[in-house]
Amino acid sequence: MPAYRAPRGTRDLLPAETPAWTRLERLGADLASRYGYRRIETPLFEQSEVFERGIGAVTDVVEKELFRIAPRTDEAESWALRPEPTAGIVRAYVQHGMQTWPQPVKLSQLGPMFRYDPPQAGRYRQFWQFDVEAIGDPGPAVDAEIIELGTRYYRDAGLEGVEVLLNSIGDPTCRPAYVAELTAYFDAHREALPELERTRLERNPLRLLDSKDPAMAALNAMAPRITDRLCEPCAEHFAAVRAHLQALAIPYRLEPGLVRGLDYYTRTAFEFYVAGREGQQQALGGGGRYDGLVELLGGRPTPAIGFGIGLDRLVLALAETGVTEPAESAPIAVVVGADPDATSHRLRIATDLRAAGLGARAELGRRKLGKQLEAAARDGAHFAVIVGDELADGDVGLRDLPAGTQKVIPIADLAREVGRAHAAHRHGPPGGGAGSA
RNA sequence: GUGGCCUUAGCUCAAUGGCAGAGCAUCGGAUUGUGGCUCCGAAGGUUACGGGUUCGACCCCCGUAGGCCACCCCA
Structure with missing residues (x-):
């Protein structure tokens, strides 16, 4: 009824809601700083190519969700609002020669992301992420540390019952062979595949593994598992990550079907997940290793890992579980x-x-x-x-x-x-x- | 992009084809300068928007927008 309202998929955070956001922002900044992650702020938009190359041109995020800025006639470049923080941070790492800094370079950011996606509860076109990246450390210990940091964030925020879903999706040495084997496997059962799954088979066979179609359950149970097909270095890395998590007493659930939606992930992939919420927006955050991304964006080969935690969904989950914010201070x-x-x-x-x-x-x-x-x-x-x-x-x-x-x-x-x-x-x-x- | 449900005052909701209402919130008043309770009152509406059917539409039909849900995907 008003002539103007917030654009579709965006909303105003009113004073009644902002105390929760302030608290979560401070908590993120404080945690990151205590773990040695330093604040970085990159632009809300980048050259489209940073995302197209970095995230992968055939991913959903780039193909149908990228928030492109209408080009001006006096500019040759094309811009897009950032759909995730990692590509921009890696672009900054390369641009500023951070490979000459003491490694790893540990960075953290908190701010809005943009995806042109049909809105739902917990899914917005502008949404906030608390993000942490460790660039330049190949070792499995940093994988465990960063996952522990994520679980710590949820716990300190007051949310119980967050599960860590863990998988390894291999690297360019072992993944192609596995994908070929998986494709052959599903191809052999082509008649049994639902229509949707057949089209996914062409695009991204890994996706079939986390299908929600009940008809796929039996087929997926028999499918070859990536974690059984890892090359020796990937397998060792994965085993070491798990050992470190165990030593830190971080519970996790192995999820062989966990496939992240961005092309840059290698080896360790994880999601923070909370069951039993209204609606299906149960992924509260996620991340993984991206050992090839720095090189892909023009830097030297550099291993890295990071995660993004969605603040919108965290705020919703906290409200649903009855966590209340401290009262605002009254005037004296x-x-x-x-x-x-x-x-x-x-x-x-x-x-x-x-x-x-x-x-x-x-x-x-x-x-x-x-x-x-x-x-x-x-x-x-x-x-x-x-x-x-x-x-x-x-x-x-x-x-x-x-x-x-x-x-x-x-x-x-x-x-x-x-x-x-x-x-x-x-x-x-x-x-x-x-x-x- | 596909399918489904929904939209009435700032908020939560009534009004089942015949005069659009309540509670909460807001503002004001209750013997000119003293309270959160109480009482009284005011304001607040193109019934999301546009069309159609009808003597007559919040109500029935069509379209659009927005919200929500499922799929896709993800935070």
């Missing part, structure tokens, strides 16, 4: 008064309180004192500073709203008195409960 003092000619004084008094480091706001519009006090009390303010006739003597009324007590004090003493009484109130008066000040 509200400066009230019914005399419209004293507005300037109220403004000044509130300004002085704030200059003294206290939270204060002035009532500047409302007319009736009763309504002003009502609003202040409803907001949970501790004090009302009442500016009235006493002003002529340089005094104001200081009313403790929860206690219902009131006294007259000189304006000169106001900031000190409010600060003292508020501190005493917060820490509790000596020998009594938290109450009057």
